[in-house]
Amino acid sequence: MTAARTRLAGVGTALPGDPVDNTALALRLGISAEWVEAFIGTRTRHFALDLASGAVRWSLEDLCTDAADRALADADADPEDVGFLVLATATPDALMPTTAALVADRLGIDQVPAYQLQSGCSGAVQALALGSSLLSAQGRGGKPLGLVIGGDVCSKHLDLAQDFRELPPAQLVNYVLFGDGAGAVVLSGESGTGRRARLAAADHWLSGLGRTPGQRVEWFGAADRHSGRPAVTEDYKAVERQVPVMAREVLDTLLATLGWTSESLGHVLPPQLGGRMTERITRTLRQGLEWEEVSCVAETGNNGNALVFCQLQRLLPRLGAQGRAVGIAIESSKWIKAGFAVEATT
Structure with a gap:
């Protein structure tokens, strides 16, 4: 971490x-x-x-x-x-x-x-x-x-x-x-100028041991570009099953590592697969808590590695003087869990 x-x-x-x-x-x-x-x-x-x-x-x-x-x-x-x-x-x-x-x-x-x-x-x-x-x-x-x-x-x-x-x-x-x-x-x-927020944690964990990859994106060279293999394949049903569970694991790990309580969170940035899937993940994460969801995927589409930054741009003006937020990303290729935490600073 x-x-x-x-x-x-x-x-x-x-x-x-x-x-x-x-x-x-x-x-x-x-x-x-x-x-x-x-x-x-x-x-x-x-x-x-x-x-x-x-x-x-x-x-x-x-x-x-x-x-x-x-x-x-x-x-x-x-x-x-x-x-x-x-x-x-x-x-x-x-x-x-x-x-x-x-x-x-x-x-x-x-x-x-x-x-x-x-x-x-x-x-x-x-x-x-x-x-x-x-x-x-x-x-x-x-x-x-x-x-x-x-x-x-x-x-x-x-x-x-x-x-x-x-x-x-x-x-x-x-x-x-x-x-x-x-x-x-x-x-x-820490002594730098800028926004009143700090990156309290950021890490990722491989979680694919023994699991079939959920997504594969090919690279084709001159010798195999006409191989007939599809450029992109994805097991969307596996994504539906695994991502909400893995997202909850990331949230629990970050909170335990930082010593934060669930009640102290003001915002959560859930994984941004698609509009429907994000709604499902958010329900799994919320468990009756009142934090605010920060999502963008319904408007931006799933633009991969841009998503976290689009979420951060929406988060920072809302964070507040004592705000805490956790962000989660799940990669289905070989099942990678990733998370980060942001905290307001004075």
């Missing part, structure tokens, strides 16, 4: 284009808007490509750079104050160079470490944990700030030429659940 003396100095997000509602998405894919609303519960999402033509309008690099720019502006900070950059994604623009290095170049950041974590939804929490550790390790001689970014462009798997009406629901869900976006936070030390 990363016990952090880390302040959240600034936050920024970037969502590409106008929101795409269920009617527009269903019309383009030739499916039922009512099915999307009833089964997924997500009302809108954003795509980095133009839904009409299929033309790509934003890269992951573009979105991450925009989010980082906004986080730096929110922290009233300059790129030369950044001592390291960590970027989490499951959908890099290329294998090399890393998106992290390209974003650093766009921002004018040089001569500092730039890390890229390849992970699904838990990657954003992994990046926060790594960023907090790096900030602590820099010592007095290091630059005062760290930049942590998460983002995904899931629409790269959206093949608009295929007949979506022929897909079974288990495959179709992957094309209506996800969206695109990026988010970033600026981290500072």
Whole structure:
């Protein structure tokens, strides 16, 4: 568990284009808007490509750079104050160079470490944990700030030429659940200026020993790109069974480790799979308590590693002088549990 003396100095997000509602998405894919609303519960999402033509309008690099720019502006900070950059994604623009290095170049950041974590939804929490550790390790001689970014462009798997009406629901869900976006936070030390909040904890735990992966995303090279394997597969029923239970385990672990009571929580940031699933998870977590849920997925779609930052952007203005919040992310690929805690500071 990363016990952090880390302040959240600034936050920024970037969502590409106008929101795409269920009617527009269903019309383009030739499916039922009512099915999307009833089964997924997500009302809108954003795509980095133009839904009409299929033309790509934003890269992951573009979105991450925009989010980082906004986080730096929110922290009233300059790129030369950044001592390291960590970027989490499951959908890099290329294998090399890393998106992290390209974003650093766009921002004018040089001569500092730039890390890229390849992970699904838990990657954003992994990046926060790594960023907090790096900030602590820099010592007095290091630059005062760290930049942590998460983002995904899931629409790269959206093949608009295929007949979506022929897909079974288990495959179709992957094309209506996800969206695109990026988010970033600026981290500072305990004595740093910025928002009146600190990252009290951030960690993740592998929980997939002996379990079949719940999701697989392929990488195809020149030799196997025509193998016939689907690019994305997901066991949505396993996700439905496992994620609420695992989310509760993360909440209990964080509270026990920090010595917080359930009653002391003002806000919970639940896993953001889809609108309907998030409602189900929240019911499992709440157990009669009166904390406020901080969710965004019904409006943003599941944009992977951007979600935690979109939630944080909504949380920080609501946190209050004595506020406490816990955030949870569950990655179904090999069943990774991740969580973090935020506490108001004076």
